[in-house]
Amino acid sequence: MDALARADSPGLENLGRSDCFALLRSVPIGRIVFTEAALPAIQPVNFVLDGDDVIIRTGMGSKLAAATRSAVVAFEADEYDEDALTGWSVVLVGRAEAVVDEAERRELATLGLTPWALGERPHYIRIRPEIVRGRRIRRPAAL
Template sequence: MARLTPLSRERCLDLLASVPVGRVVFTMRALPAIRPVNHLVDGDTIVIRSNLGTGLASSATADGAVVVAYEADVIDLERRTGWTVVVTGAARLVLDEERLNRYEGQLQPWVDDTMNCVIGIDCDLVTGYELGRAG
């Protein structure tokens, strides 16, 4: 039997930074939408790249008017162990030239599509759990 153990905020952000891919959850036409994306963690911000024509990028603004969730995990199906982290926060376009250039250099898109904007997601609410063997 397995046990779920809550993780600290610091441990959650460390785990999130240890993997290159997660899923962003946002609202598109009043319905939940989920997209897999590659990311990086910069302090208390998750950084992703997107296309200004997509649902998330067209909703995100410089003042952080759109709230999203971001989730990443690693699960070992054979051992039934792993972890999951969920971050909820405001998503906004990164407009600062210095940060924009740095993020564009560090975060290369995995898909063959135009990624003409960078989105920062504030880590306002951070929760996570480790799935481990009991005893």
């Protein structure tokens, strides 16, 4: 057992901010991470980007809407190829805010964000990222 194990591993590459947003734009589903009743919580959501902000929709009375009200949340998206042992993950951290301005809501309605589940989802949440981190994993060809 090696007590000098490192936090960073060979085969893990840190991604720049523009790469992170390009990757985010390539997938429809991410995961919002928040606190619910003092416990860590996570929920997959479909999303779009509005500039660098993540926009999601939810039901007005949903737990997600309640738990993320002006809270600092994380948002993650990733993609993996099990056969090639490659993949990437991007994590944003920032404050979630309900979008209440009607003009802004009309703008967001044009972004093509259609929830996969049915039911009324009139509530828009905007996450303004303050921290942006991405990593790509690529197992060296030699192994």
